[in-house]
Amino acid sequence: MLEKSQAVRGLVFVCARDAEPYVERCLLGLAAQRSADFDVLFIDDASSDRTAALARALLQAHFAGRHTLVSSTERKGKARHAFEQLPGRTDADFIAVLDGDDELVDPDILGDLAHAYGDGFDVVWTNFVTDTGVDGGNGPLDPFDSPRSQGWQTSHFFSCRQALLARVPAAYFQDEQGQWLDCACDFAIAYPVLDQTRRYLYLPRTSYRYTTLNPLSHHLQGEPSGSLSSPRQRAAAATVLAKPPLPCWRPVHSHQVAMNHGLAVKLQQVHVDVAQCFARLESLEQQVREAPFVHLAMERLVRSEDIPLGWLRESGAWALDVGLLDHLADTMNRYQHPRVLEFGSGRGSKMLARLVANRGGRLVCVEHDPAWAARTGGEFAAHGLDAHAQVVHRPLVDTEFMGQPGLFYDMGFLAETDAFDIVIVDGPPARTCELARLPALPAVAAHLSAQGFHVYLDDHERAEEQEIVRRWLVAAPELQARALSFGKGVCEITPGA
Structure with a gap:
């Protein structure tokens, strides 16, 4: 386990395609970080606009000597780029995933991620807000249960220890036909990592702004109501969840800090469950008391109001x-x-x-x-x-x-x-x-x-x-x-x- 005194270095993995309107905001959000103990790996996924040119200039201006720009001539998608580019990056202790049309809004978050990994945690995430002001709804995971049974709590700006990502087979980034997933890539990256460990840490703060209004986003395709996921994304997510979980080789009980945190999460959930039970009982009691009046109201609305x-x-x-x-x-x-x-x-x-x-x-x-x-x-x-x-x-x-x-x-x-x-x-x-x-x-x-x-x-x-x-x-x-x-x-x- 890393000690706090040891230097912890991160790698921010940015994947972008035709993100010209957003790439400056994305990289300036990184440049505003108070910690400089991270490098940037920027992937231009065969953009047809000025994404690569803008990224090159901004990376040279703000991340001299600590960035890599990969200009792909083939559209591969974030999942494939993650598999091809990240496992060999042994110079990074942890990987943080940032989309090229999104931005960090907390200048201390990368420094705090480094502290968390220095404390021995394996997966760390925060909450996010959309560009329309909607809270992301992320939350903690119970380390005593399978992550796949607890819902999608770790979305956007997911980060993990590099050694875990390096152990994920290519098939976990592909569909049943062996084609690389081109949407729901966050699912594909996160779940096989979460399978391997129970040393989780959720930082309850909003560190990330997620762009929902990008017309090229998958979540806007086929969803007139502006949902945050499209039918294609939901189908790809189902493919990811259908794969067998990878073995867990980093249990929570072997790491005291994560164990203490996990017990606190469990205790909080017990308090919430008890409060919800009492609220449901109180609601049922009120419904019983009001049943005669509800019946009279229904009769009036049906008979008199048609x-x-x-x-x-x-x-x-x-x-x-x-x-x-x-x-x-x-x-x-x-x-x-x-x-x-x-x-x-x-x-x-x-x-x-x-x-x-x-x-x-x-x-x-x-x-x-x-x-x-x-x-x-x-x-x-x-x-x-x-x-x-x-x-x-x-x-x-x-x-x-x-x-x-x-x-x-x-x-x-x-x-x-x-x-x-x-x-x-x-x-x-x-x-x-x-x-x-x-x-x-x-x-x-x-x-x-x-x-x-x-x-x-x-x-x-x-x-x-x-x-x-x-x-x-x-x-x-x-x-x-x-x-x-x-x-x-x-x-x-x-x-x-």
Whole structure:
């Protein structure tokens, strides 16, 4: 095992193809690292643009004497380049994988990786954020269980000890026909390495910005909703996971530091599991208490509002559950022809549209996901609700409220005279950014009915939504808030008395 006092050197493996718009940002992120105990291996994978020329100039300027540029005349893909270039690099203690269209955003991360490898860990990773502000969701692995059974927790800026990568056979980077994998290469590199060791370390910080908007990325191909993986990637990932795990020759119990860390991870997971069990029990108890009221609400919605029972059953735990729909029906009765705005469409939108249509009102659903927008609009048309309900597809754009940056729907579609009696805030998704729904109230403030209004913020049981309400009331103390409890928590915002 390496001692902390020994020098630990890393190699950053960068693979890029037609990355001209991104390569400068990528390499400058490396140049900003406070530690210089690493070399750069830059692979230009037969680009047709200026990727190689830009990389050459930047590498010479910032990494003189500690870089290698490989200009491949054949498109091989990251997995094949990793197999051909990395096993023989015995001058590096660890390898860190960085895509040429991504960047490091933590100037201390390579130095901290070196410390971790000096402490004897074999695989170290962090969290990432996308270029649209979405948290990557990485986390620790339980070293007492197979990594293949725990989900994909180590994505993007994966790093490992070089000796482990050197033991991976070529077949693990290939499909069943012996063709080199050209997507899901992160899977192909990581899993056979993770198989061999249980000495894992997750550093819980965001060190890496992952570019999702590169039009050449695999995850954008065939996925209109902008998913982070495409059908090709999922098929290649399945091929990787179908291969037999390599033997584990670096168990956790033979390394005390990793053992202590693993036990801490295990203990934390036990705490989480226990808390989740108590939360589920509490939820079940509440459902039993509320069952008679839910039954009455369902009967009213079916008989009086002409909402099919099948619609109510499919809503399940979605925002517009039976209790909230029943409450919204009462709220709409306060307005002659209710004008309703919904942020974020979903399975409950057609039921909301039926309530609005029954009262001769108008519903506008704002949705950033084109697939969901098309689905909701199609349901409105199929059930004859499109005369009273429409879906507006609007992208998320940069915004700021009370000093909090974020992303929110482009509200440019609203006319100056548009006004709403009821606003339901069920979007954007919380994972979009911190306090994702904070901009909702200021976005519609000028369009709230002067005769009175109701704003409903979904998921009020969450700490983030409670903080959003607190900030709203600080900015507009004339408003009042009331917590409501249905299938999920909801906060009702109205003008003060």
